[in-house]
Amino acid sequence: MPPFRPPISGGRHERALVAMGAVMLRVSAIHAGYGPVQVLNGLTLEVSEGEVLCLMGRNGAGKTTLLRAIMGLIPLTGGEVMLDGEVISTLPAHEVPKRGVGLVPQGRRLFGDLTVAENLEVGLMTRGRGARVRDHVLTLFPRLRERLSQVSRTLSGGEQQMLAIARALCLEPKVLLLDEPTEGLQPSMIALIRDTVRDLKATGVATILIEQRVDVALSVADRIGFVSAGAVAEVAEAAALTATAPQFQTYVGV
Amino acid sequence: MDFGPLLLLAILEGTVTAAVLALTAVGLSLTFGIMRVVNVAHGEFFMLGAVLAWFVSQWFPDAPLLAFLLAMVICPLVVAGVAVLADVLILKRLNYEPEATIVATIGLLYIFQQAALSFFGPNARPVAPPFNFRVQLPWFGYSGYKLFVILAAGVLLLLVWLLIARTKIGLVMRATQIDRTTARAFGINVDRVYAMTFGIGAGLAAIAAVLVVPIQQAHYLMGGDPLLLSFIVVILGGLGTLRGTLIAALLIGLLDGLLSTAFFFPPTFAKIMATLLVALVLVFRPEGLFGRRTA
Ligand SMILES: Nc1ncnc2c1ncn2[C@@H]1O[C@H](COP(=O)(O)OP(=O)(O)OP(=O)(O)O)[C@@H](O)[C@H]1O
Ligand SMILES: [Mg+2]
Numbered sequence: 001m002p003p004f005r006p007p008i009s010g011g012r013h014e015r016a017l018v019a020m021g022a023v024m025l026r027v028s029a030i031h032a033g034y035g036p037v038q039v040l041n042g043l044t045l046e047v048s049e050g051e052v053l054c055l056m057g058r059n060g061a062g063k064t065t066l067l068r069a070i071m072g073l074i075p076l077t078g079g080e081v082m083l084d085g086e087v088i089s090t091l092p093a094h095e096v097p098k099r100g101v102g103l104v105p106q107g108r109r110l111f112g113d114l115t116v117a118e119n120l121e122v123g124l125m126t127r128g129r130g131a132r133v134r135d136h137v138l139t140l141f142p143r144l145r146e147r148l149s150q151v152s153r154t155l156s157g158g159e160q161q162m163l164a165i166a167r168a169l170c171l172e173p174k175v176l177l178l179d180e181p182t183e184g185l186q187p188s189m190i191a192l193i194r195d196t197v198r199d200l201k202a203t204g205v206a207t208i209l210i211e212q213r214v215d216v217a218l219s220v221a222d223r224i225g226f227v228s229a230g231a232v233a234e235v236a237e238a239a240a241l242t243a244t245a246p247q248f249q250t251y252v253g254v
Numbered sequence: 255m256d257f258g259p260l261l262l263l264a265i266l267e268g269t270v271t272a273a274v275l276a277l278t279a280v281g282l283s284l285t286f287g288i289m290r291v292v293n294v295a296h297g298e299f300f301m302l303g304a305v306l307a308w309f310v311s312q313w314f315p316d317a318p319l320l321a322f323l324l325a326m327v328i329c330p331l332v333v334a335g336v337a338v339l340a341d342v343l344i345l346k347r348l349n350y351e352p353e354a355t356i357v358a359t360i361g362l363l364y365i366f367q368q369a370a371l372s373f374f375g376p377n378a379r380p381v382a383p384p385f386n387f388r389v390q391l392p393w394f395g396y397s398g399y400k401l402f403v404i405l406a407a408g409v410l411l412l413l414v415w416l417l418i419a420r421t422k423i424g425l426v427m428r429a430t431q432i433d434r435t436t437a438r439a440f441g442i443n444v445d446r447v448y449a450m451t452f453g454i455g456a457g458l459a460a461i462a463a464v465l466v467v468p469i470q471q472a473h474y475l476m477g478g479d480p481l482l483l484s485f486i487v488v489i490l491g492g493l494g495t496l497r498g499t500l501i502a503a504l505l506i507g508l509l510d511g512l513l514s515t516a517f518f519f520p521p522t523f524a525k526i527m528a529t530l531l532v533a534l535v536l537v538f539r540p541e542g543l544f545g546r547r548t549a
Contacts, residue, residue, distance in 0.1 A: 111428070114432065125422060
C-alpha cells in the first residue's frame with residue numbers, strides 16, 4: 001500500500017514519522033450547546049500531528065456535540081478552537097473544513113441519493129483536491145472503486161462507513177474527526193478501520209477517534225480522554241491502561 | 255374544423271402551455287426541493303419578468319427581435335437579482351422557518367404587485383413577438399413563434415437538467431438538498447447555495463414570462479395563474495423530482511389545451527379539473543405521481 005501523501009509540508013512529515021509533532025488542534029475551555037441547553041462545559045483537549053486521541057464516555061456525555069463545535073456547526077458560548085496556530089472557532093462553519101478538518105459523522109451521514117463517486121467529489125471539492133487524492137483514497141478502499149456509480153444509500157453498512165471515511169480523506173485532512181466509526185460493524189471491518197487510522201497516523205494526521213470499544217481504543221490510541229458531563233474528566237496514556245483499568249468502569253461503564 | 259385537425263391544434267396549444275408551465279414550475283420545484291421554502295411570490299417573479307419585458311420592448315419599438323433577445327437576458331438576470339436580495343435580506347433572517355417564509359413571501363407578493371401597479375399601471379400591455387411567420391399546415395396555419403416557445407423552453411429545461419445533474423454547482427445544490435449540515439461540514443457555503451437557488455428559481459419564472467408575453471399580454475395581476483398551476487404541477491409530479499415536474503407540466507398543459515381548445519370548455523374548467531386531480535393525488539399518492547416514497 002503506498003504511503004498516504006501527508007497534508008503537511010515535507011519537513012514536518014519526516015519528523016511526524018519519527019515522533020509526534022507539534023500540537024495541531026487545541027480546544028480551550030469551550031462551552032456550547034443547543035439553544036438554552038448547555039452540553040459542553042469548559043471542555044479542553046489537544047491533539048498533535050501523528051497522534052490518535054481516543055475519546056470515550058457515556059451516551060449523551062457530549063462527544064458528538066464536541067465534534068460539531070469543532071466543525072463550527074454549533075456556536076460556542078465560550079472558549080476557542082485553534083487549528084495549527086489559527087483560531088478557527090470564529091470562522092463560518094463552511095470555512096473550517098477548508099482549513100483541513102475532515103469529519104466522519106456519527107451514523108455516517110452520506111449524501112444518500114448521490115452515488116459513491118459524487119460523495120467523493122463533494123469531499124474533493126472541499127479543498128480543491130483532484131485525481132491524485134481520489135485515486136489514493138480509492139486505493140485504500142478498493143471496494144469503493146468497484147461501486148463508483150452505485151447510489152450510496154444502497155451500500156452495505158460497512159461499505160457506507162468506508163465511504164464516509166473516504167469522503168473525509170478526500171480533504172487530505174490535517175485533523176480527522178471520527179465519530180464511532182466501528183458502530184455496528186463486524187470484526188474484519190473494524191480491523192480495516194483500525195489499520196486505516198494507523199496508516200494515517202504514520203503520515204502525520206492528528207486524529208480524534210470517538211470509540212465505545214475498549215479493545216479498539218487501546219489498540220490504536222496514543223492517549224485516551226474520558227468525557228463526562230461535557231468536559232474531559234481525565235486523560236491517560238493508552239500504554240498505561242489495560243482493559244480492566246478502573247477508568248473504563250467509571251466513565252464508560254464497561 | 256374537423257375533429258382531427260382540432261385535436262392537433264389542441265395538442266399544440268397544450269404543449270405551448272406545458273412548455274411555459276414546465277419552466278415556471280421547475281423554478282418553484284427547485285426552491286422547494288433544495289431550500290424547503292414554499293415561495294408564494296413565485297408567480298410575481300413571473301409577472302415581473304413579463305412587465306420588465308414590456309419595458310425592454312419600449313426601448314426598441316422598431317426592433318422587436320432585438321428587444322426580445324435583450325429581454326431574454328436582462329429580465330431573468332434582474333428578477334434573479336431581486337430574488338437573491340429577498341433571500342439574503344428576508345428569508346435568511348427568518349432562518350427559513352416554514353411558516354415565517356410563507357408569510358414573508360405572501361408579503362413579497364403584494365409588494366411586487368403594488369410596485370408593478372405603480373410603475374407599470376393597471377392596464378394589460380402587449381409585447382410584439384420577435385417574428386411573425388406562420389407555419390402553414392394542411393388544415394390551419396399556426397404561429398411560428400409558439401413553436402419557437404416550445405423549442406426554447408425545451409432547450410432551457412435541458413440546460414437546467416445539465417446544470418443540476420452534470421455540473422459541480424448542481425452537485426453542491428443536490429448535496430445541500432439532502433443534508434445541509436453535512437454539506438457545511440464539507441465546505442459548502444449553504445447560504446450562498448440558497449441565495450443562488452432562489453435566484454435561479456425566480457429567473458426561470460421570469461424567462462418563462464418573457465417567452466409568454468408576446469402571446470399573452472403583460473399585466474400586474476398575471477402572477478396568480480402561474481403560481482396556482484406551478485403548485486399543482488409540483489404536487490402532482492412529486493417534490494424535488496425534475497422528471498416528475500416535467501411530466502406533470504405536460505399533463506396539465508395538455509389537459510388545458512384539450513379542454514379549452516378541443517372541447518370548448520371555459521379556461522377555468524381546466525383549472526378546476528387540475529385542482530381536483532391534485533386533491534386525488536394528495537389522497538392516494540401524497541408523495542406525488544413520480545416522487546419517491548419516504549416513509
Ligand atoms: N440537536 C440537538 N438539540 C438538542 N439537544 C441535543 C441535540 N443533539 C444532542 N443533544 C443533547 O446533547 C447531549 C449530548 O449529546 P451528544 O450527541 O453530544 O452525546 P454523545 O456523547 O455523542 O452520545 P452518544 O455516545 O450516544 O453518541 C445529549 O443530552 C443530547 O440529548
Ligand atoms: Mg455521539
